[in-house]
Amino acid sequence: MTLAMRFVDEYRDADKARALAARIADLCEPGRDYKFMEVCGGHTHTIYKHGLEDYLPEAVTLVHGPGCPVCVIPMGRVDDAIHLAEQPDVIMTSFGDMMRVPGGNGSFFDATARGADIRMVYSPLDALRIARNNPDKRVIFMAIGFETTAPSTAMTVLRAQAEGLANFSVFCNHVTIIPAIKAILDSPDLRLDGFIGPGHVSTVIGCTPYEFIARDYGKPLVVAGFEPLDILQSVYMILRQLAENRSEVENQYSRVVPWEGNLKAIEAITTTMETRAYFEWRGLGFISHSALRMREGYAAYDAEHLFAVPGGRVADPKACQCGEVLKGVLKPWECKVFGTACTPETPIGTCMVSSEGACAAYYNFGRFSRERVKEATVRPQGARP
Amino acid sequence: MTLAMRFVDEYRDADKARALAARIADLCEPGRDYKFMEVCGGHTHTIYKHGLEDYLPEAVTLVHGPGCPVCVIPMGRVDDAIHLAEQPDVIMTSFGDMMRVPGGNGSFFDATARGADIRMVYSPLDALRIARNNPDKRVIFMAIGFETTAPSTAMTVLRAQAEGLANFSVFCNHVTIIPAIKAILDSPDLRLDGFIGPGHVSTVIGCTPYEFIARDYGKPLVVAGFEPLDILQSVYMILRQLAENRSEVENQYSRVVPWEGNLKAIEAITTTMETRAYFEWRGLGFISHSALRMREGYAAYDAEHLFAVPGGRVADPKACQCGEVLKGVLKPWECKVFGTACTPETPIGTCMVSSEGACAAYYNFGRFSRERVKEATVRPQGARP
Amino acid sequence: MCLGIPGEIVEILPDRPDLATVDVSGVRRAINIGLLEDDLEPGDWILIHVGFALSKIDEDEARAALAFLESIGEAYDEEIAALRESMIEAEKG
Amino acid sequence: MCLGIPGEIVEILPDRPDLATVDVSGVRRAINIGLLEDDLEPGDWILIHVGFALSKIDEDEARAALAFLESIGEAYDEEIAALRESMIEAEKG
Amino acid sequence: MTTAREQQVLDRIERARRRKAHVKDEHITLCHGAGGKATQTLIEAVFLDAFDNPALAPLADGAVIADTHAFTTDSYVVTPLFFPGGDIGDLAVNGTVNDLAMCGARPVCLSAGFILEEGFPVADLRRITTSMAAAARTAGVHIVTGDTKVVQRGKADGCYITTTGLGAFHHDIRPGARMARPGDAVIVSGPVGDHGITIMLARGELDIEADTVSDTAALAGLVDDLLTACGPHLHTLRDPTRGGVATVLNEITATTQLAAVLDEDTIPVRPAVRGACELLGIDPLYVACEGRLLALVAPEATQTALSTLHAHPLGQDATVIGHLTDDPPGLVLLRTTFGGTRIVDLLVGDPLPRIC
């Protein structure tokens, strides 16, 4: 029944994990604490979903970084998207991830409850199909994501252009990872020993853009895959660099990530999009050159050009400490409202919404004392046949 | 609880009915049969609803005329109306009477089931309100009715004009009664002894237009009200004319019908509408000058001008004998499909749809052997407290 | 053809003299009275059809018609009485 | 960030060379392969993200990585064995 | 006046009416939900056909289970949700309590299934559940199980509720259409048509104002009193909801092949309801009640039934409106105030406001 999924199940093997964990423990210098940031929310999700921390020695702490495209969308952009969705004859399309993200005026789900036509899509190409099938509607695709997702949006716009589809546009919220990492590295209150590099972003941008981290900041970075063994191996590789006093960019995920990235994907992005002067990141504030917008030549597909977008800034709720969590300064449970006022049901910050968000991951998968959980999962005698 | 309704309940008094019935019986010449046509479907409805025939001697037969505005609408016009209702952004409005009338392509109810937006209104002014409240929709009022109803449509159009409402129009199917009566009088297969004249049409046109009937055809006509005593009294008045060898137009309904009619109402009609060269009446075929259409000056409110109306003619089903029924040549039950293939649930002809239709009235109210009904309604001993 | 119902004018709307609130057995609706002469006042009865007043009900005529119907009833009663009398006389005779 | 799933190309659509039918554990979807070099063929594995193939999976690299993980396992086993041996020796000694 | 030829036609019609129901429509129309001929045809041709089983009682108020329990369900889709005299919540409780009562059963428990439209105000839902709870309390029954589904905006009309009731028999009497006998008095417990006219006016589309109020009420107590007072003389109970008194009596005469003869001038109708009916060309006999019952009672118990009803707040205006007789079979007849007679047939669909 549970046939193995290739390139997936091989990397979920508990025996190999135990072996790696032993190596990791060996590599830890006694008395030294290690703090590694997994930049990518996908990694955060994997860590909690598979209970990866059970394999890490006390000395190693994983810090959750800003790499959740949903979590970093500022409330003002959510409000803008809802404003667009509420324009006459508009069908807003979006990934399922966005549906529950709260803006100042509720979430997409609240907007559909108020009457907006917002549809979930699996692919931006599905939004294109909706546009094709609804010629009397204006279909907007709420584009979110890092460099991983931007090429898909770009390809979709190019396809719309090729088809001459006039009722399709993109509300572009694509962000770029390097400026965010740089902002974190420059943040004074942070001490990190290394980075688990984002695997899927790297399929597009490759590994060279991270070199300044190793070179200028002296921090090892290992581009990692998304199965738990991938991450465990990356921790091992970082620790090894530290043990060997190296700081390099290494590629644990070479089965998927070519060192040079995907040139066609980068070309698709640069053809249709250009860097914004600055963009607000939730919790992190404005970061220069950290996001993409449609180029002027593609204004016909740019919802920000076609519609009047209010563009208001909504201050994060006072209680919200998402910024500290996204920078890895605070563990989620250290936020004052974590698990009480801020829960997945009533999220205050976006980190509590996306299943990649550090707070949601921590709340859903790790909310409980690790010791008691470990104790409980030891099988009682006679319970198994 | 059952407080009397003024001008209504006085005319439903059984004691007075018995007295009148005795008079009517007295007036019948032994051995002579009398056939009177109630022109108006409202009278047909009253006759069956109140069981009026129970008061008539065998010698007097009431024949149901063409005065049901719903019954005379040809199938092609129903199809046209549905076609209009199915145009983009159209809200069709109509009296409840029209909802079940079958065209060649089903009824309004079938059209709403297919997705058309058809709304029932009590007054054409309600259609105007719908237009006012839905500025992005095109609201069409399906105007049906004789001269009674035409002034309301006319006044509504004048009001739309005064308000500058650009999204309201009328699909005009108003018909006029005199040409229809004339067609019946000229029909060779018919022998009538007198007419019960349409009371409410006469509030508008007055009594003089009927004078040719008395003068040229030698038939008495009594304009009658709609309560059962009104009709019974009219029968009495006709019989009296016959007994006295008179043929005149008399007004039984003088409490409501002024001899000269309603000049303001006629003015409203003639301002906005003009006579059509001919119009098809269901069962009766084309009758010259028998219907109204919007004048050119009101083309902005004329759905036939604003939309492309197919205007196809749909032949009545072969089995349908509505024409004979409408002319009073056949009693409803004499139609071959009456009560078997043609029932209110599955009407073949329109006479089976409207509760004013002779067939529906006969089917709903009088489908059973009068003798057995009379017998049944005699109260058994002890059944009443 | 053309359902018409008598109703009593309750009020003529001050800002819309073509509209009157009309009462039918406790039920009220704004009825357009633009087709009638403008001598209407509360207490007048009108005939309502599809939201419009088509005529003002003539109470004298109504009274006269009812009087006729009464008279027929009386005539009938008299006849019945006469008939009974004649029968009694016949029995006697 | 960016859910990516490996899938196997089943067919490249003849009329749309930028589309391939891809199988993920018995589930099939048309995936846009326009971002990859056009040397793909059925049997190749790709990484899917939001309906697009982002990279072709390098089976040699995958094998190498697994070999490394195996080797760590073996090394571990050897160590354990060595540990046991040393303990036995210690007991002996 | 009935000629031989006319009689032939009448016979032919009766034969046609007795034929197996057959849905000719390809699509569901609003008529199929109105409780009249179209509904009955749909039920007979589709539901009866598929679900055929001995307990199935599609035209009765509920089914009798193992002679110990009654079981009934109704879905409530009323527009507007809130109206003078009630809301969809108490309607859904009272309606199902009443269907159990009409079987002669005392309600044991209710279930409530909610279908909510995305965007429905939580405050409205709270108002509805509060009034359901109050109605249940009044009727002495608990809502013991439920379900909530949410559908996308535009896939419902705010809130639909389906209540199902389980009742238990506390008397030996099983009132039902089949128990009706010639000579039975037809009693209605109060004025007819209040609910239907209130709803029609509350929609606001007709722009008609009246102080009508829905009669929604739970009749369980009233029925208990009747059962105790009349015993086996109480033959049949029905609540004249969708389709009104006319429809319910037609169902009874169709089942029993008896005739019902009504006296128009005894049928209680409130003046405002009558006024609205005259204005709209609607016959109050077809207008729904939600807190009235029709009782068919043996002649010898008519007085007992009436005085029992009159002693209860919900039956103060109870009246005998007619009686049953054995011929003509299957018909409902009306002796009009005017002194004439006519047939009161099933309507095809809802009574519609008409101009002619």
Added chain:
Amino acid sequence: MTTAREQQVLDRIERARRRKAHVKDEHITLCHGAGGKATQTLIEAVFLDAFDNPALAPLADGAVIADTHAFTTDSYVVTPLFFPGGDIGDLAVNGTVNDLAMCGARPVCLSAGFILEEGFPVADLRRITTSMAAAARTAGVHIVTGDTKVVQRGKADGCYITTTGLGAFHHDIRPGARMARPGDAVIVSGPVGDHGITIMLARGELDIEADTVSDTAALAGLVDDLLTACGPHLHTLRDPTRGGVATVLNEITATTQLAAVLDEDTIPVRPAVRGACELLGIDPLYVACEGRLLALVAPEATQTALSTLHAHPLGQDATVIGHLTDDPPGLVLLRTTFGGTRIVDLLVGDPLPRIC
């Protein structure tokens, strides 16, 4: 690793979680119908609040009436109406039969309330009623009463069905969440998520093809066998419908304040269901089944339960997927295939296809 400060936070969270549910939303959203946290909050804060009574069992499959009968209702609003392996009709019958079975009751009879959208094809209705009849026949139950309402076009999505079931107890055993004991084995009767994934794919919006088939089936026979074989060792039965295995287990642990510990690698998931879940970023533990049950069985009866299940066509793939323990109270824990552990919490709403 759990510092004192962390423990304080955990305690604070647990206190917050135990607070009375409070609906903060002003409007119903789709989340309120998904069976997860939002649904439970709505039920607790609105329905429980209003309908409070001893028999009310909003989170169980049905209510127990007078210790002799079980009573349950569900509304079915599935889109599409027809899907591989079934349609709304057999779903509505099986779902309610299963809820009775989960109470340990044998179905006595069902009611069915239909809400039809104007324009709905009569042929589709016929297809649905035919499959309801077939499902009822298979489950050995009759549909004894029903109701049909028609709403305007655009006020429903073709056809909604509410079924209510009455069941009777034929054993002394009343399985329920409260009977669960530490040490109980958690058994699932077959692969999970087939129905939910089939429906998601059948909507066509995701453009994903797979040979998945809904598992809709009536479990009454299977449960009868289990009751007979295990007797009082059979502690709890639940059908993991809306919200899947994770939701049902969370409901049980919330009620019992026990912990459930699952072994990820023992949870049966068909390859195609798993493939779709990986592609869409959905956890199969939250995906609905419509023909599976979860049984909590005393350790000494685990083998009996398994062999009984394996002997029945609907239980051939039954597996032990975990066990109950008494600490940490109220949680569902998962030992992952990878060898780690995590909490399996309630979702707020439906699992949504995600990209990150």
